[in-house]
Amino acid sequence: MDLDFTAAEDAFRAEARAWLTAHVPAVPLPSLETEEGFAAHREWERTLFADRWSVVSWPEEYGGRGASILRWLIFEEEYYAAGAPGRVSQNGINLLAPTLFEHGTDEQRARVLPSMASGEVIWAQAWSEPESGSDLASLRSTAVRTAGGWLLSGQKTWSSRAAFADRAFGLFRSDPEAARPHQGLTYLMFPLDAPGVTVRPIGRLDGKPAFAELFLDEVFVPDEDVIGAPGQGWRVAMSTAGNERGLTLRSPGRFTAAAERLTGLWRDGADPSDTALRDRVADAVIAARAYRLFTYSNASRIAAGESIGAESSLNKVFWSELDIALHETALDVLGPYGELSDEATEAPAHGSWAEGHTFSLAGPIYAGTNEIQRDIIAERLLGLPKGRR
Amino acid sequence: MRFLLDDEQREFARSLDAMLTASDTPGAVRAWASGDTAPGRALWSRLAEAGVFALAVPEPYEGLGPLPVELAVAFTELGRHAVPGPLVETVAAAALLDRLGDQDAAAAWLPRIAAGKAVVSLCVPAAGSPYALDPDATDAVLVVAGDTVLLTEDAGPVQPSADPARRLARPLGGTVLARGPEVEAAAGHAADVAALVTAAQALGLGRALLDRTVAYVKQRTQFGVAIGSFQAVKHRLADTLLALEFAQPLLHSAALALAGPDGREAGREIAAAKVAAGDSAYAAARAALQLHGAVGYTDELDLSLWIRKARPLREAWGTPAACRARVLAP
Known part of the structure; x- marks a missing residue:
């Protein structure tokens, strides 16, 4: 048992640190939940991509460095320690990309991944619906077969980044006759500027348009934008849900840097x-x-050939509660200055604690509420019987 | 990096667990609490045969250590079975004797500690408590007072603990075993070892409480269903597991740090592990008590042997407040 890095890993860390020191903006970018900030963060993604730092764990052919999980963790530690900007591409990189690596075709990967890595195309997720939150499998938006593709109709909501994003991915009911709710769903990618799409930005708690409602009226999607087999969407989506909760969405680097x-x-x-x-x-x-x-322990398990399953629910509850505790404590240290937002000229640390606090409050809700995660922990890790929610 | 216990360490844990499961450990705990230390001493000998105490004793004195990671693994199992006696104090005393630089004292005690023939308690008032644990059941009590280490067999009257299996008393008098400037650093190291293995014990204790409670809520029915199907019960146990799961890597990292060269950093890591393990074990005890209901509040149910140990372990060898201060010490 050890916590030692190899000389090559130390060198990788030094290389990342040197690059970040030279490139991280001296003054924080405007909030990525604003139009101006979104554009600035998109530009930052381009800067990262130009020197192959935007997706270090991806294969080189898609703009990555083929980095191991451990190197990715090292990069993330350096990234957040350097005070680098939030990642406007994270929905695509952390949710859609792993799905494409696991279930996509070579053609899809070649078409989608490079523009995702460069920030040219920013992706939003489209899971929830007004009547389908924790009970996602009850979703009602439809994908109806048409010549050469599918017509999407219905309503999606709480779609992070969708106010300014280019494309989205999500689940649609393609077989309304299927025996069970999680059967007959299909995973699709679709453009947010296509005919039939209406995007209504939603102000989050502090008023910034961090997410949106999507109204879809017979939006055409070609067959090539179906991921996995039609009707297999639930299984395909659940492979990314684990990513969202677990190892890849919230790397420890952001919390060690915040601490x-x-x-x-x-x-x-x-x-x-x-x-x-x-x-x-x-x-x-x-x-x-x-x-x-x-x-690190989970990364070691993965390196040893084990897989991480329901354990990702432990991560999700832990980091989301840690994030809130960190920010609440900071606000208490700041006292009367804690509430000053990123737009206040006198705000300490450019208002990052206030903004971070607002952001952290959503953590126990998105990516599967913490109540659902605790059900998963109890049922799958402790073996307790299923019951009514 | 491979931040995982290796096969040998896991096998060591499994074999200790199996041995303690087969040894009527609850019976030994109850006997110990009533003043009959014979079953506890017999268990002590079996632990020595398994190599537990040798892990704290260096090779020149017939030991295998010091091996902090293996000690943490062993003490997690000792906590899982609520083994009675001054286990923590004996391995901390070994660490003290090893660092004093007094070969005669080391030669007199360390081989006997490694072989399980010497049960030693340790009192370091500067580390928080004026009491020695189980001095009436030991072969010696070491007391650190400033730059002096005293050796005594005498102690004041037992001050009963809320955990009857913990017998506390103030050491009395004693002969000088060592004196000099090296004592303070050696005592600090011994207190660190004590805090580390206390954290390990707490973690094991919490795991046992969780396991027993999970088993109970699966078989206890009310309103016609297992109470483990209720969300309020599930979530409490999920939180219990969560806290224990995140305390464990802190413990293992602290053990690695103690084996390393940077004592100050090791102290901070041990303090972090102690807070997390102590808090999570106590939370596990509260959950176990609540979810067992009234029967959990009884002395009769063996669960009490674990529940009442949780609070003392949380305070012993570094209170939560002292540890938190240390985590932030510059």
């Missing part, structure tokens, strides 16, 4: 006699370290 910043904030500005606050800072540091080590 480091929180510690600095606390040392510089907090009342040293406030031991209750000190204990919360310590707990955030401990939890960020625990998440990093837990992830």
Whole structure:
């Protein structure tokens, strides 16, 4: 058992750090949940891609470096320690790409992945519907067979990044006669600017249009944009759900970096006699370290040929609660300055704690609510009987 | 990097688990609590044969160690079975004796500790507690007072603990075993070892509480169904597992750090592991008690042997507040 990096891994870390030092914007980009910020973040993706840092774990032919999970974790640690911008491409990179690697065709990979890696095409997810949240398999949007493809109709909602994104991916009911709700679903990719698509941005808690409702009225999608076999969409989608909850969506680097910043904030500005606050800072540091080590342990398991299944639900509950605790503690250290947003000229750290806090509050809801995750943990990891939700 | 226990370490854990399962450990705990230490000492000898104490003793003194990762693995199993006695204190005393630089003292005690022939308690008031654990059941008590290590066999009257299997008393008098500037650093190291293996014990304790409670809620029925099918029950147990799962890598990383060259960093890591393991074990005890209902609140049910150990382990060798302060120490 060890936690040692090889000389080559240390060199990779040094290379990433040097590049980030030279390229990370000195002043944070505007919030990626605004039109101006979205464009700036798209430009940043192009910068990353130009030197092959946007998708380090992908094969080289699609713009990556073929990096191991461990190197990807190293990159992420350096990325967030450097204070680099949030990733506007993350829905595509973390959800759609793994699905294409597992279930897509060579043609789809060659067509979709390079423009995703460069930020030229930004992807939004289209899972939830007004009547289908945690019970996703009850979804009602339809894909109806037509010559050469499918016609999509219905309503999707809580579609992250869709206010400004280019394309989306999601599940549609292609066989309404199927015996069970999760049968007869098909996984499709579709353009957000096509005839029949209406995008209505939705302001999140702080008013920024971070997600959107999508109204689809017989939107044509060619056969080549079906991933996996028609009717197999649930199985295909669940392979990305694990990614969303588990290892790849929230790398430990962002939390260890945030814990480091929180510690600095606390040392510089907090009342040293406030031991209750000190204990919360310590707990955030401990939890960020625990998440990093837990992830190394999972990465070691994967490297040893094991697979990570329902354990990804442990990750999801842990990081989402850690993220909130980190930001809440920071806001308490900041006191009256904590509420100043990224648009306030006097906001500490350009308002990143306030923005981060707002963002963190969604964590226990998206990617499968934490209630659903706890059901999964109890049923699949502890073997408790299924019951009514 | 391979941040996983290797096959040998896993097999070691499995064999200890099997041995303790076959040894009527609950009976030994209850006997120990009533002042009959014979079954506990017999168990101690079997642990020594399995090599547990040798892990804390260096090779020149007939040991195998120091091997902090293996110690953490072993103490997780000792906690899983709520084994009684000054286990933590004995391996911490071995760490102290190893670092004192006094070959006579080391030669007198370390081989006997490794062989399970010496049960030693340790009291380091600077590390938080004025009491020695189980001094009436030991062959010696070491007491660190400033730059002096005292050796005694005497202690004041037992101050009963809320966990009857923990017998606390203040050490009395003693002869000087060592004195000098090296004592403070050696005692600090011994306290670190104690904190690490206490965290390991807590983690194992929490795992046992979770396992027993999961088994119980699967078979206990109310309203015509197993209570484990209720979401409130599931979520409490999911949270229990979550806390234990994330404490474990902190423990293993701390053990690796203790084996490494940077003592200050090891101290921070051990403190982090102690907080996480102590908190998660106590939370497991609370969940176990709540989900067993009234029967969980009884002395009769062996579950009590685990439940009442959770709080003392959380405080022993580093309270949560002291550990949190250490995590942030510059």
